[in-house]
Amino acid sequence: MTKNIIRSVKGTKDILPGESSExxxxxxxxxxxxxxxxxxxxxxxxxxxxELFARGVGEGTDIVTxxxxxxxxxxxxxxxLKPELTAPVVRAYIQHNLGTELPLTKLYYFDSLFRRxxxxxxxxxxxxxxGIEAIGSPFPELDAEIISAAYLFLxxxxxxxxxxxxxxxxxxxxxxxxxxxxxxxxxxxxxxLSKISQKRLETNPLRILDTKIPEEIDLLKNxxxxxxxxxxxxxxxxxxxxxxxxxxxxPFILDSRMVRxxxxxxxxxxxxxxxxxxxxxxxxxxxxxxxxxxxLGGKPTPAMGFxxxxxxxxIALGETQISNYTNRTDIFIITMSKDSLxxxxxxxxxxxKEGFYIGMDSLRRSVKSQFREANKLRAQYALILGEEExxxxxxxxxxxxxxxxxxxxxxxxxxxxxxxxxL
RNA sequence: GUGGGUGUAGCUCAGCUGGUUAGAGCACCUGGUUGUGGCCCAGGAGGUCGCCGGUUCAAGUCCGGUCACUCACCCCA
Numbered sequence: 136m137t138k139n140i141i142r143s144v145k146g147t148k149d150i151l152p153g154e155s156s157e158x159x160x161x162x163x164x165x166x167x168x169x170x171x172x173x174x175x176x177x178x179x180x181x182x183x184x185x186e187l188f189a190r191g192v193g194e195g196t197d198i199v200t201x202x203x204x205x206x207x208x209x210x211x212x213x214x215x216l217k218p219e220l221t222a223p224v225v226r227a228y229i230q231h232n233l234g235t236e237l238p239l240t241k242l243y244y245f246d247s248l249f250r251r252x253x254x255x256x257x258x259x260x261x262x263x264x265x266g267i268e269a270i271g272s273p274f275p276e277l278d279a280e281i282i283s284a285a286y287l288f289l290x291x292x293x294x295x296x297x298x299x300x301x302x303x304x305x306x307x308x309x310x311x312x313x314x315x316x317x318x319x320x321x322x323x324x325x326x327x328l329s330k331i332s333q334k335r336l337e338t339n340p341l342r343i344l345d346t347k348i349p350e351e352i353d354l355l356k357n358x359x360x361x362x363x364x365x366x367x368x369x370x371x372x373x374x375x376x377x378x379x380x381x382x383x384x385x386p387f388i389l390d391s392r393m394v395r396x397x398x399x400x401x402x403x404x405x406x407x408x409x410x411x412x413x414x415x416x417x418x419x420x421x422x423x424x425x426x427x428x429x430x431l432g433g434k435p436t437p438a439m440g441f442x443x444x445x446x447x448x449x450i451a452l453g454e455t456q457i458s459n460y461t462n463r464t465d466i467f468i469i470t471m472s473k474d475s476l477x478x479x480x481x482x483x484x485x486x487x488k489e490g491f492y493i494g495m496d497s498l499r500r501s502v503k504s505q506f507r508e509a510n511k512l513r514a515q516y517a518l519i520l521g522e523e524e525x526x527x528x529x530x531x532x533x534x535x536x537x538x539x540x541x542x543x544x545x546x547x548x549x550x551x552x553x554x555x556x557x558l
Numbered sequence: 559g560u561g562g563g564u565g566u567a568g569c570u571c572a573g574c575u576g577g578u579u580a581g582a583g584c585a586c587c588u589g590g591u592u593g594u595g596g597c598c599c600a601g602g603a604g605g606u607c608g609c610c611g612g613u614u615c616a617a618g619u620c621c622g623g624u625c626a627c628u629c630a631c632c633c634c635a
Contacts, residue, residue: 142626197633201559219634248635253559255629264635342633397634406635417635444635471593504588506595514595521593535595 146252146260157452161292161445162245165265168288172280174243174267179223181247185213191222191431193398195338202250216249221399221424221440222431224268229433239271245445257415257447266421266442270428273437275372278403278423279379285419285441286385289407294418294451300390301380301405303373304341305365307426310401313364314340320358327354341394362391369402376403399424403439409451418451419443465556466516467494467509469502475520482518482548489549491556509535516555518548 143149150158166176185205192198204216217223224242227233233240245265252258267284269277286299304310318340325333332343332351344355365373380387387405395404404422412418421441428436466486470479483493494512496505502519509517519531519540530548533540543551 145626202633250634252633253631254627255631258634262635266635395634414630415634420635442635447635467595469594501588502593503590503595508595510595517594519593523593531594533594538595540594 144260146254148259148261157449158445161448162265164292165243165245165288168291169243169267169284172241172267172284174241174269177224177227177242177244178246179217179220179227179244182214182216183223183226185215187222187226187431188215188218191225191399191427192219196398198250198397202252204249204251217246218248218250219397220244220246220248220264220266220442221268221397221427224440225270225427225431225433225438228268228270229428229431234271234434234436237271239269239277241267241269243267255415256413257444257450259446263445264442265445266419266440268438268440270436270438272439273425275375275403276379277439278372278376279383281421281439281441282376282380282387282403282405283383283385285405285407285421285443289418289443289448292448292452294409294448296410297418298408298410299385299387299405300393300408301376301387301403302361302390302393303365303369303376303402304361304394304400304404304422305369306401309361309365309369310341313359313361316359316364317341317343321355324354344392344394360391372402395420395422399427399430401425405441407443409447411451411453412447415447417444418447462512463492464494464509464512464514465492466518466552467505467512467514468518468520469505469509470496470520471502472522472525474525475522478520478525482520486549486552489553491552516552 185203188203189199194200198218203218205213206215208214224244228240228242233242243266245263247261247263249261251260254260267281269281282299282301286297289297305313318336321328321336321340321343325336328336328343328351335343343351344358362370377387377389393404393406395406400422402423402425405420406417407419408416409418410416419441421439423437423439425437426435428434428438468479468483470476479495483495487493494509494514496508498504500508506517514535517533517535517540519533521531524530524542527542528545529542530545531540531542532551
């Protein structure tokens with residue numbers, strides 16, 4: 136079983152014919168859905184300059200410090216397989232001056248990303264996300280529209296038990312102030328914290344709030360609340376977002392402990408989780424990133440977006456039944472002699488050109504086997520090209536479901552099927 | 559990077575306390591009329607029991623190592 140064959144790399148997966156239709160469904164639904172909001176697709180390269188992520192995502196983040204696939208190109212450039220999609224999209228936005236075409240740029244993507252993490256349920260090293268980025272508006276109505284779009288799309292897919300959590304982590308100034316206060320609060324408790332949290336005290340104090348260790352959650356009960364440190368503008372903005380979500384009747388939970396791991400977020404952040412997953416329960420995450428465009432060298436431009444994980448959505452949707460023969464087959468052509476084989480080949484081309492889904496044996500198998508194949512493919516009709524038929528310039532048409540069969544003139548084949556399939 | 563679980567046919571698994579040529583179901587292939595499917599019947603193909611080493615007269619079964627997969631932590635979608 137595990138001989139000397141070359142296997143796919145750890146953390147990567149083949150999407151086999153039995154499951155690819157599920158992927159197509161999600162991709163198609165998302166495109167249809169998001170087009171109605173006016174988003175257009177952008178496709179960025181699989182790799183970028185490493186610097187883009189270092190600056191965009193944040194030097195201190197886990198993604199940048201330990202999860203990127205990075206290598207040196209022959210000319211010495213450091214390149215990286217994209218671990219994240221917002222930074223590349225923003226880079227493209229700046230590079231091509233997309234902001235000059237319209238004041239609000241609405242982009243969506245469906246793409247592969249790469250992070251070198253230990254694989255587990257709902258997490259691979261190559262994985263897929265779809266999402267949107269709207270660049271150019273600072274107003275809460277954009278936040279609300281994006282959050283509701285994410286929520287509505289996922290529930291339209293048929294996902295239940297969705298939990299939408301929202302929070303505001305404020306503008307940069309507010310976050311700095313809060314961060315200082317939080318550190319002051321935690322320092323006395325330092326020794327009671329886990330090693331990881333102690334380390335975070337130095338690197339990213341806000342993330343301590345995210346801990347899942349029960350004792351720590353208890354310790355942090357009385358920790359200062361970020362909402363109290365928001366500026367008036369931040370608060371107003373967030374209240375508007377909340378109000379709009381209520382107007383749209385999108386159910387949400389306020390969670391002031393939810394802190395996102397990427398440096399570029401500001402103000403509104405949100406996450407949609409599902410109970411039907413294990414430890415990796417986030418299906419979708421997003422938020423506002425008002426200073427990213429500027430920090431990547433563009434003009435100061437506020438923006439907001441989300442990304443959703445395809446693999447996780449598929450898990451949450453439940454076991455997708457894997458069948459090998461889901462393809463449609465209208466007519467299966469059964470051949471015998473060499474003459475009928477030649478006839479079958481040209482007939483199949485003609486019928487395919489007319490739009491029919493044609494199957495035909497290419498293993499020179501017995502008639503019985505060919506019928507078995509036709510049955511397995513759930514063909515509606517079998518078209519038999521035997522010697523008797525050839526002699527009379529006819530073919531036998533058998534309707535598989537009823538087993539009715541009759542001979543028809545060879546010239547009337549396409550009109551016969553057009554009528555049967557009412558094309 | 560850390561910890562747990564698992565590794566027998568394409569898939570799901572059985573194989574009692576070590577004992578002859580390693581099994582089942584599903585899937586696959588062929589046949590059961592000379593040109594006809596589904597159900598049924600018969601037959602067939604497919605496994606160096608993850609790999610390496612050790613204990614033993616004897617190892618799928620015990621021991622050690624290794625690799626792979628998987629789940630969880632970290633972090634994230």
